[in-house]
Amino acid sequence: MNYFLLVTLNKFCRVVLAPLTRTRSYGNVPQPHVFLYYSQRTTKGSFLISEAIGVSDTSHGYKDTPGIWRKDQVEAWKPIVSAVHDKGGIFFCQLWHTGRISTKDFQPNRQAPISSTDKPVKTQTPPRQLSTNEIPQIVNDFRIAARNAIEAGFDGVEIHGAHGYLIDQFMKDQVNNRTDQYGGTLENRCRFALEIVEAVVNEIGADRVGIRLSPFANYMDSGDSNPSALGLYMAESLNKYGISYCHMVEPRMKTIGEKVECPKSLVPMRKAFRGTFIVAGGYDREDGNKAVDKGRDDLVAYGRLFIANLDLPKRFELDAPLNKYNRETFYTSDHVVGYTDYPFLENVV
Ligand SMILES: Cc1cc2nc3c(=O)[nH]c(=O)nc-3n(C[C@H](O)[C@H](O)[C@H](O)COP(=O)(O)O)c2cc1C
Numbered sequence: 001m002n003y004f005l006l007v008t009l010n011k012f013c014r015v016v017l018a019p020l021t022r023t024r025s026y027g028n029v030p031q032p033h034v035f036l037y038y039s040q041r042t043t044k045g046s047f048l049i050s051e052a053i054g055v056s057d058t059s060h061g062y063k064d065t066p067g068i069w070r071k072d073q074v075e076a077w078k079p080i081v082s083a084v085h086d087k088g089g090i091f092f093c094q095l096w097h098t099g100r101i102s103t104k105d106f107q108p109n110r111q112a113p114i115s116s117t118d119k120p121v122k123t124q125t126p127p128r129q130l131s132t133n134e135i136p137q138i139v140n141d142f143r144i145a146a147r148n149a150i151e152a153g154f155d156g157v158e159i160h161g162a163h164g165y166l167i168d169q170f171m172k173d174q175v176n177n178r179t180d181q182y183g184g185t186l187e188n189r190c191r192f193a194l195e196i197v198e199a200v201v202n203e204i205g206a207d208r209v210g211i212r213l214s215p216f217a218n219y220m221d222s223g224d225s226n227p228s229a230l231g232l233y234m235a236e237s238l239n240k241y242g243i244s245y246c247h248m249v250e251p252r253m254k255t256i257g258e259k260v261e262c263p264k265s266l267v268p269m270r271k272a273f274r275g276t277f278i279v280a281g282g283y284d285r286e287d288g289n290k291a292v293d294k295g296r297d298d299l300v301a302y303g304r305l306f307i308a309n310l311d312l313p314k315r316f317e318l319d320a321p322l323n324k325y326n327r328e329t330f331y332t333s334d335h336v337v338g339y340t341d342y343p344f345l346e347n348v349v
């Protein structure tokens with residue numbers, strides 16, 4: 001199946017579930033309540049991206065985030081993915097490695113977390129810089145995790161290259177201070193990301209691969225001196241692999257009731273990239289419609305609104321009122337409260 005076509009032709013549901021870490025996968029294994037959470041948020045023909053899922057035992061950096069490197073994790077994902085398929089959704093698995101955002105507490109034998117650098121971020125455990133010859137193993141972890149995701153039934157994977165995690169720690173010049181072929185020039189800093197893309201494409205096929213990037217974001221001290229050039233270089237380089245989609249996070253930040261326009265723009269990257277383009281970050285119904293009407297973006301991913309509105313596509317269609325999200329329960333561990341107990345539209349009016 002060609003997911004590029006499938007996603008772009010699915011114009012009747014351009015509302016994508018953004019990847020959302022919810023910290024309810026006790027012991028890094030997704031639980032039965034995770035099944036309910038995703039199936040609640042599935043509309044026929046809609047596209048869902050999973051929460052970030054760890055690729056290896058060194059990858060996770062938060063309590064109770066899921067993984068897909070072990071057999072029991074793969075088995076636990078199977079019924080969850082089936083539930084989404086049963087309701088007619090397309091489900092991609094977001095693959096991540098947190099790198100230096102992790103701490104000793106989450107690492108095997110309380111080792112230092114790994115990164116492109118040994119520069120620490122804030123109060124985290126100082127990372128250990130990967131040596132050049134260790135890098136192929138990390139690339140391989142992504143490849144195996146992608147194969148596991150397909151085995152679990154996912155339609156494809158989204159490589160998490162955003163938000164200051166491991167891949168971003170290589171791409172951004174304010175983090176990466178390597179002197180080997182993975183550091184220095186833009187081409188060198190993007191090499192790790194593109195090697196992962198290539199390995200994953202070779203393993204599961206380009207149609208089943210997307211990537212998420214946030215060139216403009218500087219979370220966790222992960223800024224870059226020229227984010228526009230970085231984003232454009234990645235968009236152009238990705239064309240070589242023919243991947244299904246590129247998912248970019250907007251440079252703007254928006255707070256409730258106030259729109260902050262940012263002079264920077266994803267438009268050059270959208271023009272350069274030949275597959276499906278997904279945008280995310282601060283979108284509401286109106287902005288999302290505008291982005292799609294102008295033919296600028298193919299799909300729009302919603303995060304916080306989708307946490308609180310499990311029937312978001314329907315509410316958008318009807319222009320119905322929205323539930324408010326409760327930030328306090330984003331990362332708590334209760335398997336119901338703030339997770340699967342937001343009301344459906346029928347139960348509100
Ligand atoms: C609770 C929460 C968890 C998130 N987890 C992830 C994640 O696992 N992977 C990721 O790429 N982005 C993650 N994000 C970022 C969202 O995908 C999205 O880009 C962000 O919330 C902005 O979109 P919004 O304004 O529609 O919420 C998370 C955001 C929130 C609020």
Ligand SMILES: *[C@@H]1O[C@H](CO)[C@@H](O)[C@H](O)[C@H]1NC(C)=O
Nearest residue numbers: 117118119120176177178179
């Ligand atoms: C990178 O920066 C850190 C912190 O300043 C320093 O300890 C390290 O030696 C630098 N690495 C290289 C390869 O220059």
